[in-house]
Structure formats: C-alpha cells, structure tokens
Amino acid sequence: GISLLANIGGSRIFMGGGGGGGQENNSQASNGANGGGIILIKARTIRTTGTCGITISANGNTANNGGNDGQGGGGAGGSIVFQVDFWNVVGTCPLTVTANGGNGGNVVAAVHGGGGGGGQGTVIYSIAIPNNNITTFTNAGVGGCNDTGCSSRANSGTTPNGLGIFGNINTIMPMQVKYFTATLAEQNVSLNWEFVAYTPILRFELQKTLDGVSWRTFATMEASPQKLAYNFLDTEFFLGTVYYRLKQVGLQNEITYSNIVSVNRLLEAEKINIYPNPALREAFIDLPTSQQTSIKLFNQMGQIMPIRFTQTGKKIDIDLQNCASGIYFVQISNHQFNIMKKIVVQ
Secondary structure (H helix, E strand, O other): OOOOHHHOEOOEOOOOOOOOOOOOOOOOOOOOOOOOOEEEEEEEEEEOOOOOOEEEEOOOOOOOOEOOOOOOOOOOOOEEEEEEEEEEOOOOOOEEEEOOOOOOOOEOOOEOOOOOOOOOOEEEEOOOOOOOOEEEEOOOOOOOEOEOOOOOEOOOOOOOOOOOEEOOOOOOOOOOEEEEEEEEEOOEEEEEEEEOOOOOOOEEEEEEEOOOOOOEEEEEEEOOOOOOEEEEEEOOOOEEEEEEEEEEEOOOOOEEEOOOEEEEEHHHHOOOOEEOOOEOOEEEEEOOOOOOOEEEEEOOOOOEEOOEEEEEOOEEEEEOOOOOOEEEEEEEEOOOEEEEEEEEEO
C-alpha cells in the first residue's frame, strides 16, 4: 500500500489498510488481515493507580497461516490521537501505546509466498511525547515465512520502526455533543443542542434534508466560547418527514457532524391523496401548495416506471395509460415535503 506519512497531521488521520489476500489455486491461501482502527482520547489528565499494566492499541491484525498457496498480508496499524494536557502514570501501573502493523501469514507446506508485513500506524500527542512509565510503539509488521523451514520471508513493512510517533502536534477534536434534538412547535421546528465542554470552533451550520441524501444548509451561527447550549427555530413550512443535522466547522476548517434527528407531520401529509384509487387511465393529486412538485412511479420491484404528468397550480394530473394493472407507489416530493402513496391501477 501507499505510504501516508506525508498526509498525517493533527486534523487528518487514517485507519490502517487491510492486507492483501494470498494467491490461491489449491484452496489453502489465507485472507489479508484487517487494519487497525482509530482511537481518539481527549482529557485534561490521564493517570493510573495501583498495580496493573494498561495497553491502548490500534494494531493491525496478523494474517492466518496456510498451506500449499500464497498467504495473506498483515493489516497496517491504525491511528491513536491524544489531546491530553497532563500524564500521571505510576511505575506500578505502566502504560503501553501501540499502533503496530500485523505480521504476514506463514506458509506451512512446500514453498510458496508468505504474506507481506503491515505498515506501522501513527500515535499523535498534543504535548511532548510522554515517556515517564509510558512506552509508545509504531512497529512495522514482519513478513511471513515463504516455506516450512522459513529460510526466507516476504517483505516486512518498509518504514523504520517508530517513524509514526509524533509529539507537540496541534490536535483538533470536535466538540462533544451532549444532545441535539428537533421537536415540533406548532408550525415550526425547535432545534436545541448543547456541548459537554468548549473546544475552539468557528461556526455551526444547520442542515436538513427530505430524502436523507441531499443535505442543504439553511442557517449559520457563530460559536461562542462562553456558551455551551444553543437553539434555533426553523420556520420553513414542510409536510412529511424532515431530517436535521449539525455541521461543525473548526478554526482550521475541519468539519464534523452531529447525530441525525427527524420530525414529521404524518397527519397533515396524509391529507395529500391520489384519486380515483383504484385508477384506470388517469389519477389526480391535490397539493397543499402550488410549488413545483416532482412525481415518480415505482412498481412493486422498486423499479421506476416511465409516466407523464402535468401540474396546474395545486393539482397534478398523472397519465397511467401505459401502466399495466397492478399495485404501484407514487413518490411526491418538492422543497416542502417528500411522501410516498400507494395506488392501484386496474
């Protein structure tokens, strides 16, 4: 895999890549191993007490061994980021931090190719690299044996061990959202959110969608260092279900998102009817607004059926002459609502 060393920083990290699968023609190869994940730890102080040994690990996995075929490669190490101001780790309970690459799989029959070793991951500290009872490793994985006697091996991860350890990096982590809610307030939607603690951030962007795919920003608010709780009243009218999320833009334009919440006005949406139903060659829809509306017709297999329709003010006329008898679903959507209705064509 490609080296990502030049792309890693306090606001950009990566999961470890998975190892490549072994070549196989006798059903005895092994799969490539999984890469390491991402660990983000944000705290004022990390301390240990008592008699113990603690490990924080984002290692890549080691590939399985196999027989009369090539073997899988080890997974690359993941990323660990510490935004921690103080470390108080006692000698009786030391801490080990690892983001090592996994080893390649060994060949245990005849002479074939062992798996390559996974590349090392990265460990990033926001202060100088702590070493008082703390040991940090980012070692490359070892290549697997090419034969039963292990007279030769596949290549190990190529970068020198420890190259992925960084200190005094300005790490940027998102504000931790305590809650983000959306509730109906008569004809409006009340959006409320609060953070556990302040982290420097530039602004919030409130976004919404009717289809769960096409998000748009409808309001922007500046963040305040003296404020953890915020609210906004969305007065834009809609029918059906609308989804909301909170986009956070940091001081270096890094972007994170909140959880997604939704509200709906199902009772009002149910007032939009298709008639006659069952229909023969033509059907109509009465809309609550004259806004331009899109119509899509789906069969029971979820396939879009070609239809013609015309909208005049608040009424839509659907031409069903080319539709065979059966059950269909009509998607009715515009900027204010997105609902689905069933119709029977005779």
